[in-house]
Each structure stands twice: as structure tokens, then as C-alpha cells.
Amino acid sequence: MGSIPGRPLKNNIMEYKDFLEILMRYKKINEEFSELHKLGFDFLEGKYKLQEQVSEIFNTTIRSHFTKDGVDWIEWFIYENEYGNKLWDKDKEEGLGAKDENGNHICHSFESTWNFVKQYLK
Numbered sequence: 001m002g003s004i005p006g007r008p009l010k011n012n013i014m015e016y017k018d019f020l021e022i023l024m025r026y027k028k029i030n031e032e033f034s035e036l037h038k039l040g041f042d043f044l045e046g047k048y049k050l051q052e053q054v055s056e057i058f059n060t061t062i063r064s065h066f067t068k069d070g071v072d073w074i075e076w077f078i079y080e081n082e083y084g085n086k087l088w089d090k091d092k093e094e095g096l097g098a099k100d101e102n103g104n105h106i107c108h109s110f111e112s113t114w115n116f117v118k119q120y121l122k
Contacts, residue, residue: 014065014121016114023074023110026058027083070120073098073106077113084109 033043033051043050062071077083081097084107098106100116107113 016111016118019114020110022058022061023078023083026054026078029054065122066117067120067122070117073117073120074113077107081107084113 030051033054036043044052059071062074066074076098080086086097097108100106105112106116
């Protein structure tokens with residue numbers, strides 16, 4: 001992979017600041033696509049499928065640095081856990097998000113997701 005503008009990745013190794021910036025930029029651009037959709041612009045299913053192209057760039061970036069398990073957990077954090085914003089039903093054991101083998105909550109914030117998925121770096 002190349003680099004994030006203004007900051008090359010060292011030896012193609014991702015660090016937390018790179019991980020955070022990639023996820024935050026992806027989140028921001030999707031929020032902007034959502035706002036544009038409200039104004040009548042469709043970049044998902046319309047003539048210009050820019051949202052799909054951005055997703056492919058993001059997916060390629062993540063896959064180039066993480067194993068399939070790492071990618072799965074990052075996708076879970078983004079789509080299922082809504083970037084750590086999902087309100088889990090605290091009255092139901094199965095509704096408390098994801099846990100590791102020791103019962104500790106994982107992937108509930110950007111930092112906790114990084115701390116968990118860095119074991120899956122290539």
C-alpha cells in the first residue's frame with residue numbers, strides 16, 4: 001500500500017494512528033454520501049456509483065493489512081456495532097456486543113477494535 005497523504009506507512013506496517021485515520025475518513029465520507037442522498041443525489045445506485053468505489057478502496061486497504069479474521073472484526077465494528085455507537089440491550093447477555101474468549105468486551109470503540117484486530121495484521 002502507498003501511504004496516507006503526508007504520512008507514509010513505515011515498512012507497510014499499520015499503526016493505530018493510520019488505522020484510526022482510515023476508519024475516520026471512511027466514516028466521514030459515508031456520512032457525506034448520506035447527506036447528499038437526502039438532497040437527492042444517489043451515489044450508491046445512481047449513474048455514478050461513487051460510494052461503491054470508495055468502499056472498494058477501503059476494503060482493499062483493510063485487506064492488504066489484515067487477515068480475513070481481522071477484516072471481519074473491522075467490518076463488524078463498522079456495520080454491526082455502528083462504529084461503537086450501537087446501544088446494546090444491557091438486559092440480555094447476548095445483546096452486549098462482542099466478547100473475547102475471556103468474556104471481555106471487544107471492538108466497542110476505535111481503540112478497543114485496534115487493540116483486538118492488531119493481532120490479525122499481516
